Amino acid sequence: MKHCLVVDDSSVIRKVARRILEGCEMRISEAENGQSALALCKQAMPDGILLDWNMPIMDGFDFLAELRSLPGGDAPKVVFCTTENDVSHITRALRAGADEYVMKPFDSEIITSKFAEVGLL
Amino acid sequence: MTPAQFAFLAKFLKDRSGLVIGEDKRYLVEARLGPVAHQRGLASLSDLAAALARGADLDLAARVVEAMTTNETFFFRDGAPFTLFTDVMLPHLMAARAREKTLRIWSAACSSGQEPYSLAMLLAERKAQLAGWRVEIVATDLAGEVVERAKEGLFSQFEVQRGLPIKLLLKHFAQEGERWRIDAALRQMVHFRTLNLLRDFSALGRFDVVFCRNVLIYFDAETKADVLNRIAASMAPDGYLMVGSAEAPEAITRRFRAHPSRGGLLVKGEGAASAAPALSLVAAR
Numbered sequence: 145m146k147h148c149l150v151v152d153d154s155s156v157i158r159k160v161a162r163r164i165l166e167g168c169e170m171r172i173s174e175a176e177n178g179q180s181a182l183a184l185c186k187q188a189m190p191d192g193i194l195l196d197w198n199m200p201i202m203d204g205f206d207f208l209a210e211l212r213s214l215p216g217g218d219a220p221k222v223v224f225c226t227t228e229n230d231v232s233h234i235t236r237a238l239r240a241g242a243d244e245y246v247m248k249p250f251d252s253e254i255i256t257s258k259f260a261e262v263g264l265l
Numbered sequence: 266m267t268p269a270q271f272a273f274l275a276k277f278l279k280d281r282s283g284l285v286i287g288e289d290k291r292y293l294v295e296a297r298l299g300p301v302a303h304q305r306g307l308a309s310l311s312d313l314a315a316a317l318a319r320g321a322d323l324d325l326a327a328r329v330v331e332a333m334t335t336n337e338t339f340f341f342r343d344g345a346p347f348t349l350f351t352d353v354m355l356p357h358l359m360a361a362r363a364r365e366k367t368l369r370i371w372s373a374a375c376s377s378g379q380e381p382y383s384l385a386m387l388l389a390e391r392k393a394q395l396a397g398w399r400v401e402i403v404a405t406d407l408a409g410e411v412v413e414r415a416k417e418g419l420f421s422q423f424e425v426q427r428g429l430p431i432k433l434l435l436k437h438f439a440q441e442g443e444r445w446r447i448d449a450a451l452r453q454m455v456h457f458r459t460l461n462l463l464r465d466f467s468a469l470g471r472f473d474v475v476f477c478r479n480v481l482i483y484f485d486a487e488t489k490a491d492v493l494n495r496i497a498a499s500m501a502p503d504g505y506l507m508v509g510s511a512e513a514p515e516a517i518t519r520r521f522r523a524h525p526s527r528g529g530l531l532v533k534g535e536g537a538a539s540a541a542p543a544l545s546l547v548a549a550r
């Protein structure tokens with residue numbers, strides 16, 4: 145079973161994402177900001193990360209930069225999931241090593257098709 | 266709506282668009298045509314059926330037909346047909362047409378354009394190899410409204426997230442407010458027009474690739490066979506036809522059969538015994 149880390153400061157979004165991805169036979173862990181996500185990744189690298197951009201303490205963009213410099217940190221597929229939906233944000237995210245990008249609001253079909261796109265499903 | 270009126274509507278729809286609609290789909294007719302009746306100031310579907318039966322209002326007839334179409338579509342739908350396009354169809358055709366350097370592709374029920382634009386994006390990836398080629402994509406649909414949207418090439422945030430990899434979004438689309446418009450270069454590759462598959466389409470010319478997906482399912486066997494036979498007549502001898510996963514033309518017409526190279530791939534021939542396949546048909550799994 146593949147392991148996905150859902151990183152979002154909104155517990156509602158985490159819950160929705162968890163429900164969608166558990167429905168796809170994935171094991172889910174949650175973090176509410178980049179810093180706790182990083183701590184979880186150091187313990188066990190997930191296969192995929194669904195990542196919000198704007199979060200307190202450490203945002204998604206900084207998290208991604210840190211993650212990619214960790215040993216084994218280039219392995220997880222990272223799918224941004226954010227209300228930042230303009231070209232410049234998307235470009236920055238891809239340059240920083242994101243694999244896919246979901247613009248909020250999303251539905252289950254968008255999440256699952258993006259996860260399939262990066263080979264997680 | 267009386268049973269006689271329902272029967273009238275069902276026959277009307279079958280004649281106009283091929284759509285086969287049984288009594289069990291009464292709810293669908295009510296859901297789709299209720300709003301049309303309302304817009305027209307008609308009190309009920311009975312009144313709508315009566316107005317159609319009088320036959321005077323051509324615009325109403327077109328509206329009814331369009332309202333009953335299912336336009337569901339998305340970019341790179343089902344994946345496999347597009348992989349087969351790049352891995353099987355294009356290599357063969359680019360070798361076989363190396364002298365005339367022309368390629369004609371038809372998306373025969375294109376809805377809002379995601380299917381032909383997906384093909385255009387794949388062709389754009391091969392721009393260098395196709396330099397000097399005349400590549401044309403013709404995209405047609407019965408419903409004028411979706412064809413107009415397709416021409417605009419303007420898609421909602423939801424639509425561009427369904428099946429379209431983010432890198433292709435960045436590469437080929439520009440953001441306009443909440444929506445995304447596909448590049449002029451790709452729009453120019455695709456010629457959109459309204460066209461009813463039940464009518465004669467021989468004037469479209471000859472195609473090397475035909476995508477006719479998720480439309481035959483709405484037709485009865487006789488209509489399917491007729492459309493498929495005429496599609497076969499509009500195709501190059503070594504052309505490819507791609508149908509949807511629920512559509513099995515080889516069971517309906519002897520013009521196509523399974524391609525030996527892989528499951529789901531079909532070819533033209535006189536039944537299963539024919540040795541050299543002339544026309545290939547690819548079915549998504």
Ligand SMILES: C[S@@+](CC[C@H](N)C(=O)[O-])C[C@H]1O[C@@H](n2cnc3c(N)ncnc32)[C@H](O)[C@@H]1O
Pocket residue numbers: 281282283334335336337338339342373374375376377380405406407408411460461462463477478479480483509
């Ligand atoms: C479900 S969509 C399929 C779109 C696309 N080919 C795909 O697979 O995603 C079916 C389309 O067929 C069109 N259609 C239905 N009857 C038709 C007919 N008789 N001639 C041409 N198009 C028709 C509808 O308007 C609709 O846009």
